[in-house]
Amino acid sequence: PFCFVSGELDDCHCDVESIDRFNNELLFPKLQALLQTDYFRFYKVNLNKPCPFWTSGSHCGLRDCTVKPCSPYSAEVNSELDKCEKSEALGAVDVSLSDETREALKNWTKHDDEAQRFCLLDDEWCPDSQYVDLLLNPERFTGYKGPEAWKIWTSIYEENCFKPFTVKRPLSPLYSSGRSEGEGSRAFYTWLEGQCVEKRAFYRLISGLHASISIHLSARYLLSDEWFEKRWGPNVSEFRSRFDSELTQGEGPKRLRNLYFLFLIELRALVKALPVVKEGSFKLFTGQPQEDCRNKERLLDLLHTARSFPLHFNETSLFAGDETEAAKLKEDVRLAFMNISRIMDCVECFKCRLWGKLQTQGLGTALKILFSELPSSPPSSRLTLNRQELVALVNAIGRISTSIKELQNFRELLAEDT
Numbered sequence: 001p002f003c004f005v006s007g008e009l010d011d012c013h014c015d016v017e018s019i020d021r022f023n024n025e026l027l028f029p030k031l032q033a034l035l036q037t038d039y040f041r042f043y044k045v046n047l048n049k050p051c052p053f054w055t056s057g058s059h060c061g062l063r064d065c066t067v068k069p070c071s072p073y074s075a076e077v078n079s080e081l082d083k084c085e086k087s088e089a090l091g092a093v094d095v096s097l098s099d100e101t102r103e104a105l106k107n108w109t110k111h112d113d114e115a116q117r118f119c120l121l122d123d124e125w126c127p128d129s130q131y132v133d134l135l136l137n138p139e140r141f142t143g144y145k146g147p148e149a150w151k152i153w154t155s156i157y158e159e160n161c162f163k164p165f166t167v168k169r170p171l172s173p174l175y176s177s178g179r180s181e182g183e184g185s186r187a188f189y190t191w192l193e194g195q196c197v198e199k200r201a202f203y204r205l206i207s208g209l210h211a212s213i214s215i216h217l218s219a220r221y222l223l224s225d226e227w228f229e230k231r232w233g234p235n236v237s238e239f240r241s242r243f244d245s246e247l248t249q250g251e252g253p254k255r256l257r258n259l260y261f262l263f264l265i266e267l268r269a270l271v272k273a274l275p276v277v278k279e280g281s282f283k284l285f286t287g288q289p290q291e292d293c294r295n296k297e298r299l300l301d302l303l304h305t306a307r308s309f310p311l312h313f314n315e316t317s318l319f320a321g322d323e324t325e326a327a328k329l330k331e332d333v334r335l336a337f338m339n340i341s342r343i344m345d346c347v348e349c350f351k352c353r354l355w356g357k358l359q360t361q362g363l364g365t366a367l368k369i370l371f372s373e374l375p376s377s378p379p380s381s382r383l384t385l386n387r388q389e390l391v392a393l394v395n396a397i398g399r400i401s402t403s404i405k406e407l408q409n410f411r412e413l414l415a416e417d418t
């Protein structure tokens with residue numbers, strides 16, 4: 001079909017059909033169950049940070065961009081949670097662990113984690129940071145578009161994806177003329193093909209994230225807005241206008257392939273997070289001990305399911321070769337990604353900012369998990385994760401997994417249409 005992709009993905013020994021089957025039947029239901037739990041549905045974020053790059057206009061003022069905050073726990077539980085988060089952040093030591101593991105965990109605290117991060121974390125202790133209930137604030141169509149939204153995407157692609165030139169016309173042609181892509185994109189692909197595999201991969205991750213946002217806003221589109229009721233649901237023509245091969249001059253399917261690539265990267269990161277979650281001090285604390293225990297089991301089950309996927313992306317194919325060169329390239333990629341996470345504070349629609357921050361933080365965590373260790377790294381620089389990173393990672397892959405599931409839904413709707 002004109003909007004869909006199939007077959008093997010570039011640079012990975014994996015095909016779209018295997019991902020669809022694995023995700024839709026196995027991973028998606030487990031992720032959904034986990035994301036309903038208190039530990040994963042409450043995300044602490046600072047939505048009031050000023051944009052560090054330009055003076056942004058006023059907030060967009062769209063009704064559907066509003067974020068409902070919440071205070072999920074009582075003061076007593078909140079203070080316990082804060083203590084617990086602090087200790088999880090430091091990799092505190094669990095008495096039930098072996099001496100060897102305990103020693104390794106102690107070393108984590110000596111290690112400066114900052115240098116390994118691919119994205120900026122909000123200061124969790126800043127009074128402006130607040131818990132947001134993600135289930136109350138679903139990612140969906142908000143109406144945020146036009147020059148403000150393009151400015152963000154342009155600055156992400158043109159200034160932070162290693163592009164050596166600026167496309168002459170604005171990235172987005174206007175709605176009236178469809179979403180024709182034209183000259184700029186051909187020049188871009190010629191340039192992209194000449195880049196090293198790491199820079200291509202970086203672009204594909206960002207493009208995959210952009211595709212996921214476009215799928216979500218098409219799948220939960222505002223279908224009717226009456227005074228007594230708002231109705232949200234799939235908008236097939238919106239989806240087609242973004243992904244149909246003809247309407248996008250071949251770009252749509254390439255972007256969907258990038259979404260699958262992003263899925264493979266985040267899935268691989270989940271697998272590599274398994275020992276950290278298993279051995280570390282994560283108790284998934286919410287103040288309800290029985291529930292916390294069940295959630296930990298659910299999380300471990302999810303990570304084992306992720307591990308059972310037979311066609312994992314091989315991350316050692318990136319940043320391979322000469323160690324000094326690889327370290328320099330990795331640092332360039334890390335800084336570029338860090339910048340993208342800062343740009344999220346310039347998104348004027350708060351709902352879009354919330355999900356943009358969460359997903360860049362989740363992807364940044366995945367990159368940290370996959371690439372923070374060099375083969376020669378000392379044991380003291382072993383990976384650590386804090387609660388914010390774990391929540392962001394699991395929610396981020398939850399978004400991509402949902403996008404892949406939504407694709408199946410759009411396939412069925414399009415088949416009904418024809």
Ligand code: FAD
Nearest residue numbers: 140141142143145149152171172207210211217255352356
């Ligand atoms: P845009 O999606 O704005 O794309 C701009 C240009 O980028 C396109 O013309 C094309 O040249 C290129 N492009 C498009 N897709 C890709 C891709 N996958 N890979 C590479 N290049 C691409 N809107 C909502 O309704 N709900 C949300 O939750 C939401 N979240 C957002 C989060 C962020 C961080 C940002 C920056 C925007 C968000 N938006 C959201 C707005 C949304 O992404 C679009 O900008 C908006 O719908 C207008 O779409 P458009 O057709 O003009 O093209």
